[in-house]
Amino acid sequence: RYNIDSSSSVLCVLSESVRLVDGDGFCSGRLEVKTHQSWSRVCETDFDRQDAEVVCRELGCGTPLTLQGALFGEGTNSFGSKEFQCKGTEKSLVTCSTSSRKKLTCTHGSAVGLTCTGPDEVRLVDEGSRCNGTVEVFHREQWKKVSAGQWTENEAAVVCRRLACGTQVASSITESATDKTGENVQISCKGSESSLQECTVLSVSDPGYVIQVLCSGVLEQPTILMSVPIRVSVGLQSSTVFRNHSFTITCITRPQLPGGSFHLKLPWTNRSHTQTAVNHSASFFFPAANDSHQGNYSCVYENQVEIQESAYKPGRIYISFFYHNFSSESELLFLTITDSSLPAAFIRILIVIFLLLISSLLIFLVFKKCSHISRSSNRSSGEAAVRYENIELVSLQNVQNMMERRSGELLEPHTDMEREEEEEE
Template sequence: MRENKVVCRELDCGNPVSVSRGHLIEDGRGGVRLLRCSGDESSIRQCDIRRGRPGFCDGEYYHHVTCSESVRLVNGAGLCSGRVEVKSNQSWASVCEADFDRQDAEVVCRELGCGAPAALQGGLYGEGEGQTWDKEFQCKGKESLLLDCDTSDRKHNTCLPGNAVGLTCSEPDDVRLVGGGSRCAGGVEWYYQGEWRIVGAEDWHVAAVVCRQLGCGSTDSELLGNTNRGFLVYCSGSESSLRECSRSYDLHPGLTVICSDLLVQPDIFLTDPMGGVFRGHQGPEMFRGYNFTITCSTQPQYPGGSFLLTFTGSNRTQTQPAVNHSAAFLFPAADDSHQGNYSCVYDNYVFSHNFSSESELLSLTITGN
């Protein structure tokens, strides 16, 4: 995707919105160049350019880039965050925070192929060096393009320093894993042009990007080539979302991915049958001499597994099998040795791999009766 950003920048066409590979040219007689860019170059001439070997592309792997053209986000971490700039009279202008609201942000995020607006704040991504947009946007929030929105004259003459509006859009909810019993495992599907489509891949890079986009950790394993077939996606492995990768419409066996954060986080809670527990300022407190129970539980993703109860007050641990996706650890006669932090670790062996997930800490205080 770094090369695509340079292409759009050199053409003064905003940010790359989509990338594909196809049959723009039917043969490679015009010569093929291979680009490697850092993403900061102003022209592809500043990138590492190498001649491709004869027959390397054969017309099939020519790159197609679609740029946003009239709006872009600058200085952000990816395509979906940065300072808002609008193209005006062949130059880019930053937008003042007072002239831009949530409905305007919804249109920009949609135009760039991102998810809903997550943050909108002046100065969030620095100040623009050029001019400031001289109109106030009045979007209704349903428009496809920012320049389709109505505008009006600004209510103020200047935009004070620190008020160039910055926008963070959420990543689009356009990737899912299906059939694996977890949102972090299964066959890869991509919502594209109004429908969910199977994704194929030739290496592990796509799996790494999918796990990263879904917030599922790293790639634990991937199966290249299940029985279903989908369009082929190419990633370098460093992208934050699948939409930053390129795609080909050639059918390819689908990709199945298992991410490291397969198991949901288990819950931990404390109960007692005699009413000896109450909520203190730092969490639950237990009267000395009362019995109590710490219960670990998890959502019913997979059968089996076990719970390990850890205690920071000592090196003691207890393990019980998961029965109906939970386990109860009984403690008779609470005393000072029971004071400390507890956590539940759920372990399970699925997809021929060991997976584990740890709960939040439960801090228990023992007090006088």
């Protein structure tokens, strides 16, 4: 059974050129505009109410409700250099007139934050995802839940299409939390409509069971990153690697589903490299870059999930189970392979110089060691010679003392005889 956690912020994907990020829903957040394959923030001095009307309309989010700088954080992308000059009637922001900013006036707290009134006809709530939840329709100036009576795959297909959430995967019924005296709506569509305004919407007094819809676009877009040992040029949508150098491409997805796998699409073949997702990411290592590695890469995250679907028919509820393979693909990352900025001959010279320095250092260390051993040996020999000379001097002194004592003993008897003769006289 699926259990999709989408507590993180949701990006609006109804447009390829504008989005609202880090907001409470897909119709509120910090405004970012895509130019030259990269996203940039918009400075509040370059944006006014008429510009906001165009953005909300382009995203299918009604009309502007609040417009304030830094309301949803500063973000990390750089500021764009264009000032928008919309009339308020354009269908998209990129069709508005623009002018180059005369001077840098964007400071901390000046990133445009925008909140629109919301989708003008339908939304999915209670599950924390814009592509999964209980169906609500804006009917007679109020948001109302949709009754399970008469609900089919046709209505689910229109809802997912209107929310730009892909195709419908499953519909389930749940008891309405609305008071029994409340009012829900009942919808009838053919399945080909582009919006619920083309369907028949009727009010019903008995809420009974209401509908939950799961669309195929429930997974958020994964991120693709590249890292290299020697940094050349690494951007969000393009990177450069030296020929014969290694590089790593990493795929990352938000923790909505456990497990799953990543497929890295390669530029030189229709096949892809596949790895199991570990902690919601996978890394692909390339040991030596060559010309075949140049081109576009993208990460595809896939996860097979067991789905429970239920349908309501008068007096009975039918439940079924099946597996569905959810997938989501990242933006393209273009990789350029280039030669090193240093000529090959110069690199070889540097290697030779390095080896010579290493050899000289080794010779110096060996010579220093030998000199130390020689000095130690000479010092030991000198100390031994001094000790030997001292021993000889001591020995000679002892011999001399003994001879003097012996001579004294020989002279003592003669002296005694002379003393006796003197006494007799």
